Amino acid sequence: MSPRRVERRAPDEPSKPRRAHRRKSSGPAEGDEESAARLGPPEVQEWPDGDWIVRSVPGAAATKLYRCPGCNQELRPGTAHVVVWPADATGAEGRRHWHNACWQRRPRRPGPQARSR
Numbered sequence: 001m002s003p004r005r006v007e008r009r010a011p012d013e014p015s016k017p018r019r020a021h022r023r024k025s026s027g028p029a030e031g032d033e034e035s036a037a038r039l040g041p042p043e044v045q046e047w048p049d050g051d052w053i054v055r056s057v058p059g060a061a062a063t064k065l066y067r068c069p070g071c072n073q074e075l076r077p078g079t080a081h082v083v084v085w086p087a088d089a090t091g092a093e094g095r096r097h098w099h100n101a102c103w104q105r106r107p108r109r110p111g112p113q114a115r116s117r
Contacts, residue, residue, distance in 0.1 A: 032042075044087055048107060051087035056080070070102025 013068075040056035059080040066075040075081050075097050082103050085095040 004057050039083075051086050053087050054103070055083045056100075057083055066097035068099045069096050070098055070106055073099075075099065 038061040042055040059078045
């Protein structure tokens, strides 16, 4: 038993105010200035399969679960990674979230058609 004694307050005595809990925000909307500040600047990278826009996402800004197309493993919230999309894409449909290492070694991996099951 704890040496500390619990003292009950009188029924007419007000209780202590509770600390306000900080709510986790879902983050700013895509394209918001604050969102862009949290992410790395987009850069165009030239690869043998075309030009790609690559943006790094630090672990603190990674809040959702994604699946890396390079290794087919989960990118858990809090994991630093890159978001990649074709330079000629107009919308978000071509964006993919990759592990940093998977994106860098992508040219050395066999494509999906070359994999055997």
